[in-house]
Each structure stands twice: as C-alpha cells, then as structure tokens.
Amino acid sequence: MNTLKLELRNTWKSIVIGALAFCGFTFFILAFFPSMQTDAMKQLAGAKLEGIDPVLLAAFGLGELFDFTLITNYFGYVLQYLTIAVMIFMMQQAVTSLVKEETDGTIELLYSKPVSRTHIFVQKGLANLFMLLIVLAALDVTTTVGYLLFTDFTLTAAIKETSIFYGSIFYVGLIYLSVGMLLSAILKSSKSASGVVIAVVFGTYILGIIGIIVEKLSFLRYLSPMEWIKTQKLLNEGILSVEWLIGISVIVITLTAAHDIYKKRDLRL
C-alpha cells in the first residue's frame, strides 16, 4: 500500500483541482437549464438547428437531443464534451504515472526499496482507478444536486439517470486508463504525454464522428468508446454486447502488455 499512498499523496492536489473545475462547470451548465425552457430560447435554438443536415447534427451528438427543454437532452449534449475533458485529464494521469517517475528520477528511490515492478505497476494502476472514481463520484453528486435544484426530477429519478451517465463514463474511463498505462510503459519521457493523450482521445472521438457521417465506415463507431455512451443511444440501447467485448478486450490486452513491457523496461535516468 506504500506505493499507492505515495502516488495519491503526489497527485491529490491536481485531482482535487480537476474535480472542482469539472464540478463547477457542471453546476454552471445545469444552472442555465431553467433559461433553456423559455419560449424565446426554444425558438432561437430550433430555428438555428432545423436548417442543419441531420447527419451533421448526429455527428455532433445532436441527432435526437434536439429539444433542449428536456434536461436529459440538454445535459446529455454537454456531457459528451465533459466526458472528453475528463478522459483527457484522467488519461494524462495514467500516461504519466509510470514514465514521470523515470523522467523526474524519483523512480530510483522506489527501485531501491523492497518492492517488485509488478507491485509498482499494480499500485499505480489502483491509484489511477481510485482517482477516476473520486472525480466521477464528485461529478455524480454535483449533477444530482443540479438536477434537484434546477429541474423537477425527484431524488430517485435524478440518482437513476446520473448513475447511468457516470457508470458508463466509468467504463469508458477504464479503457482510456488502460491505454494510458500502456503508453506510460512505452513512452521514453513524460514530456510527450500531453500530445499523445490529446491525440488518442480526440482521435477516437473523431473516428466515431466519421463512422456516423460516412455510412461505409460505420464500423469506426466501435473504435470510439465515447460514441458508445452518447446519451440517447445509452438510454435507449445501453452499452451493446459488442461494445462490452471490445472494451474488456482492450482493457485486458493493454494492461497485460503494459505490465510485460514495464517489467522488462530498462531504467533510464
């Protein structure tokens, strides 16, 4: 547990700041919801969106979320961008978790202690998992409070809907964390982490959009985890069997490969 505690002690500040920023943004967006229900806003949004190609609307997650007077549509639309931000933030933590110790030279202390590399890998993975849970739990609580304050949802209904949202984001988060751990075991320096993280998260997001716009390439949706949890699709169909299969396979394969690479990795100081 020492490595886990050490990791949490080293990262808790950035996690708290990140969680506060995400929660503040979420609350701010939910506080705007009552104003979306006015007739003037309905006409304004409707007039602007009706002229746009439905495929393009679908590509940007507006396919069936047209009516912003419904909180599920309104928040669901914002949630996809919030998810991208959370994934970038959490994946950044995962990508730096192993390689940053080497870049900073702090790994020399850990490697001189009676712990195996497997132990370090597992404890760092658990720390990443714990941090993801903390951020999503904070967001879930904030969203539930926002639903209660700014909509007519009951507590039970609000908890049910937000649990579906953040439960699915947790699953997608696990996939990005696993890929992040693999990249952390491969990268030579943590300095390139930010670029790689943005490329992976936006890359998979854009693959999903291409999958919607180009029918022949619709299979690309399966390579875009964020496409699996778009609000209407999630509420209507849930996460499909094939998406569970792909996601779990990616988690198992990337974590196994990351562990194997990390165990054989030469120490660079």
Place this chain on the structure above:
Amino acid sequence: MVTESRVIKGFTGYVPSDVRYYRNLTVGRLIKVSNRFHRGSFDDETERLCDLFELDLTKRFDELSTGNKKKVAIVCALAFKPKVLILDEPTSGLDPVMQKRLFTELTNQAANGVAILLSSHNLGEVQEYCDRVVFIKQGRIVTTADLAEFSQPQKIVMVRGGKEICHSNFQLLENRRDKRIYRYRGEPGILLELLKQAAPDDVTIANESLDEYFMDLYGQGELK
C-alpha cells in the same frame, strides 16, 4: 538473473549520486515513507541520524541544497538498519564537517557488521576509510587491490640532476630533461644509499598514493 530482488533490497540501503526524490514531500515525510517500505517507523535511530546530519524535517525536498538532499538520502539508507550499504559519491555536496560525520558513522556501521560499498572519485577518502578497492573503467573491473598494501606504500622518488639510477628496486616512470621520476620498492636504507651514489641536485620522496596508482592505471592508455 536476480530472482531475489525484493529480499536483497530489503536489507540493502542505497544512496544515489544524484538524489532526485519526490520534490513536493517534506524531509520528515520522505524519511517516514522510506522507512515504511522496510516496515519501520520514525524511530529513535532515525531521529539520531536526523540530528547527526542536522536535517530540517519540515522543509520540502525541492527547497534543499545538493548537500542537504544527499543527507536525506544518507538518512533514508541508514535509518532502517541495513546489512549492506551502497553509496554512490556520498560526499559530493557535503561540507567537510558532514563528510567527517558520515565517515565516522560509516566506520561504526562497518564495525557492527554492515558491508559497505562506496563508489567515489575522491581517492583520498577511499584510501583513508576503505579496506579494498576495485578500479572500474567503462563498466569493466580493471583491478582490485587490498588497501592494507598501501599502509606500507611504495615510494615515488623525483630526482633532478645527478647520475641516472639503474637498480632493480627502481622503476623509471618519467624522464624529462634533467627531471626523472622513479617508483621505488625496498628498504629505505638502500634507497638513501643509491641516492647518495647518484648525487642529485635535488630529490623529493613521497609515499605512493591511490592517486598515482589510479593515474598509472588510467592515464597512460595501457588498458587494452
């Protein structure tokens, strides 16, 4: 292949040459964390070492000078009572008082049965405190030496003018103009007699130190 890495590291203390620990932790926290890996706590021995090396436990690691960082690493390596100590340039950054305290502490540890491996470019401290020396060049062991031999060292004799000395006890190391440098092995009396016969204008006699031995090994490109 090392299969007992965890066990070995459990009784081995290590001081790196360039100490780069977690910069946002305080000195006290770092030492506690280090001890916990060995199932220890901030005990009396840790407190004694912190006092000995005058560590400010409340300072953050990134606020420390190079010497203080080195002292933190030394305390972390010693605090859990290791059986083996590996120190890489332990005196770099330490002031002479701390260097003296470190070697006194290491001498005590060695007397209590701790095996100490010290890597250093300061051959004076090696000669003064170590029992055996291993010379390494480009990752390969060049030679090993028992430093007890250096307690009755060979002489380095520098002669100006006079006749050249040809004797089996003398090895000519350098010959420039009227200045000749010899290594001498043998009785002091014979040395003085031979010098008298050579009638030099000036002579300097010094004990051969590890520095000369090192220069002899490394400096003349004789290692193949």
